[in-house]
Amino acid sequence: MRETVNKQETLWLLAFSPAIWAIHFLLSYATASVWCAKISGRDNPIDGALLAILVYTVLALAGIFVVGWLGYRRHRIGNGNLPHDDDTPEDRTRFLGFATLLLSGLSAVATTFSAFVLFFFRRC
Amino acid sequence: MRARNTIDQLATDVEPLKSAPPEDVQAAQTERLLKAWKTPTGWRYWSAVNNSEVGLWYTAATFFFLLFGGVLALLMRIQLARPRNDFLSAEVYNQAFTVHGSVMMFLFAIPVFEALAVMFLPQMLGARDLPFPRLSAFGFWAFLLGGIFLAGSIFFNAAPQGGWFMYPPLTSSYQKGIGPDIWLLGFSFIEIAAIAAAVEMIVGSLKCRPPGMRINLIPLYVWYVLVASIMILFAFPPLIAGSMLLEVERAFGWPFFNPAGGGDPLLWQHLFWLFGHPEVYIIFLPSVALIAMIVPTFARRAIVGYTWIVLAAIGTGFLSFGLWVHHMFTTGLPGISLGLFSAASEAVAIPTGVQIFCFLATIAAGRVVRSVAMLFSMGALVIFVLGGLTGVMVAIAPFDFQAHDTFFVVGHFHYVLIGGALFPIFAACYYFFPLVNGKQLSEKLGRVGFWIAFIGFNVAFLPMHVTGLRGMPRRVFTYEAGIGFDALNLTTSIGAFVLAIGIGVIFWDLLRPKGKQPYSERNPWNAGTLEWTQEMPGKPWGIRSIPEIDSRYPLWDQPDFIRDVDEGRFYLPDAEEGLRETIVTSPVDATPEQIQRLPGPSFITLIAALATGGFFVFGTFHWWWPALGSLVLATGVIIYWLWTGTGLIPEKHEKDAGLGLTLPLYSSGPSSVSWWAVVITMLADFTAFMCVIFGYFFFWTIHDDFPPANINGPGVMWPTIAAITLLLAWASTLLARRWNRMDWPTGFYAGIVAAVVLALAGTAFLLAGPWFTRLDPTSHVYSATVWILVIWTAFHIVIGVVMHGYCAARRIARRMTARYDSEIVNVAVYWHFVALTVVITVAVIAGFPLLTRG
Incomplete structure (x- = not known):
């Protein structure tokens, strides 16, 4: 077990899931804006944009799930229990994994919230 | 010679020296350290760059601006106390609310976070100082100059009048005076100082932790400061870019926001709120971080849900960038865009709530000791939660259509900001004051001040929601009698003065002479975190020897910890060469990497701030040649500063840091602090470009x-x-x-x-x-x-x-x-x-x- 956790960890994994939320958010916003301004006009249906947002959402949730799974595996390394506050490389990795898992959960919820526009809007 | 990150080094723990060095050795070490870290005296005191001095000046200056903004608020409340009042003219009223908002946001709320972080971050990290002390000092002087320039303009009837968000065309074609220029250039200058502070905080919290303080052990305050500082890198550049465009439009007629030339005032709103909303969280996170330090101390136990709070800090940091359009719900954007931003605005309530539940759980699971610091913390949570709930209401677009630009919103954000920032900062004043001059504040005055302020605050701002729902608009200097606003406004005005009295009591407690009062005992609250190793009164060196950390609460968990620090049983117990030094470690595991030499006192920071400030001040008046001259001078001064003070080649390659550890005295590339600073600065710069x-x-x-x-x-x-x-x-x-x-x-x-x-x-x-x-x-x-x-x-x-x-x-x-x-x-x-x-x-x-x- 020691070999798997003693390698150098980085902080990047923490940022992955929220970054996926951010990309999903920006892409959805940009798609909707450009669609309304350039393609459909204000009063026509925007099915194309909604389809695109649906595709983004599926991809984003899949990505967040993968990151969350990676976090969960780190969280469960060995037999450490919360609060992961030992001065050991194992607990450092477990902590980073657990934080990644939690951030993935939050990102999944926030992404789902964004996707609710699919249910509420048919026009700009 | 890079330090080796071998498996052994990562996994083993370093213990302090088994026995203390002989007393004469300790005394000699102490003397050398004191000499290296000596605070300059006389008029040279102002050349100090040590974090304890700069942090104190910084905090004092922000508190001065808080009072200044508060007085403006009282003037406005006198004006609004009764209908058709003529205490302030419309023009002065416009200046008053603009300067009030601008001062509170740019000259109090953000800089006080930087000020407290400069003062306490090194103590919490067991570092001698932050990695760039002169940069902190430069940031402070820049802030002070810009602040005086902006705040002073109201005495010449020249202050901006467009509201703290400076919407064009109100602030472009409709205001020919220099008010908006003062705002745009003055604050650009201050924002540069804020980015400088953010660089300092990020590098400080990632690279200057004590050996062994792994990422899962760092104090929660450091997590919050790290997140807020990274947010500054991405939130301030949009405003700098926007200010540049608006100033170029005002000065040279380039029509960025002028529809006659194809521009669009909405672009300003996007850029402003792309800054403005994250900014609310940049204010809130470091303040709630103070509560995260106070609650475990008085609950007498470790924080419950450490990782959950980290989730809250990072999650809020990200989500807060998806909220900016909720300030623009009534500008006619497509409904689908509003929907996206409304969704994110609701989602951000989740991490915000999580941390509050963690605090409540810690209190519930602990044995709470009563104190004024706890009182302010709890008051802060009550007020903030109420503000958060109205926030969830205005995040719903149809409700916002009704409440927008009314006093409901004013009530909402004062609950958020006073609960989320001001009260936690007062809590921190009571909690941390012994670290500043070794004396405690008065528990009695604190309790009195708290209750007056708390009651006054609610009397002032709770009725404001009703005033707003009845339809009273913001930023209007008077109103007609008999349409349902009279009693509510009078109540608010009375409450505002009661709040002011409460704040007055607190300030009296802060400022009253304490010469006869005995020094506080060491670690008076029995806290567990590193900053409380400080002696009373503190020594200028930050910490006597830099400890090896094994726990989130080393003072509770590591036996004989303070003794080992004091007797120099840890790292760097000496300053053999008479130079200021601290240890640089790796970002995740805090493995020692380098001994960083730190610069001493210098007036160059003040001169550089004056020269840079000249460019912005002369630019405001469109005196282009003096402005250009200042810019050239500033470049020269900064080059001189770099040439004489940075990248110095050490007299030897490496040095013994104690406990059998030998570290290089110089590094370049990713293990050096300067490389990080360049990357971080350029990220901010690149954001402005984008x-x-x-x-x-x-x-x-x-x-x-x-x-x-x-x-x-x-x-x-x-x-x-x-x-x-x-x-x-x-x-x-x-x-x-x-x-x-x-x-x-x-x-x-x-x-x-x-x-x-x-x-x-x-x-x-x-x-x-x-x-x-x-x-x-x-x-x-x-x-x-x-x-x-x-x-x-x-x-x-x-x-x-x-x-x-x-x-x-x-x-x-x-x-x-x-x-x-x-x-x-x-x-x-x-x-x-x-x-x-x-x-x-x-x-x-x-x-x-x-x-x-x-």
């Missing part, structure tokens, strides 16, 4: 033909030649770095000369595009945007050329060698960003028109 790029595409979405059919420029040829030339300049820079490292001076100088020549030629080619195609920036926003992108890029290249010259001079002067090469390494990092800027600029100005016209 905001201008966003402007280009924003204009594309609002125009049917963009670029306009009748404007041919800048063409493809000149930008393409420029891009190729400038990329070669970048490549030459990299070769110069390589050849310097190979210790081949001829190659190095050749690389530098080639880079300079190519860079200057490339700049000329870049400017040639819009010049020869006769783009007139005052005629249409397309031309203006192309010009601003080109000028932005050119300006960065010219700075890059100055850096080339600096590296060559360092090498000639033997202040840079093949081994000690951080100058050219950092300049290469700068040029990576320049290359990226060039590529994007050219792709947009030359490439995008091909797409739309093709």
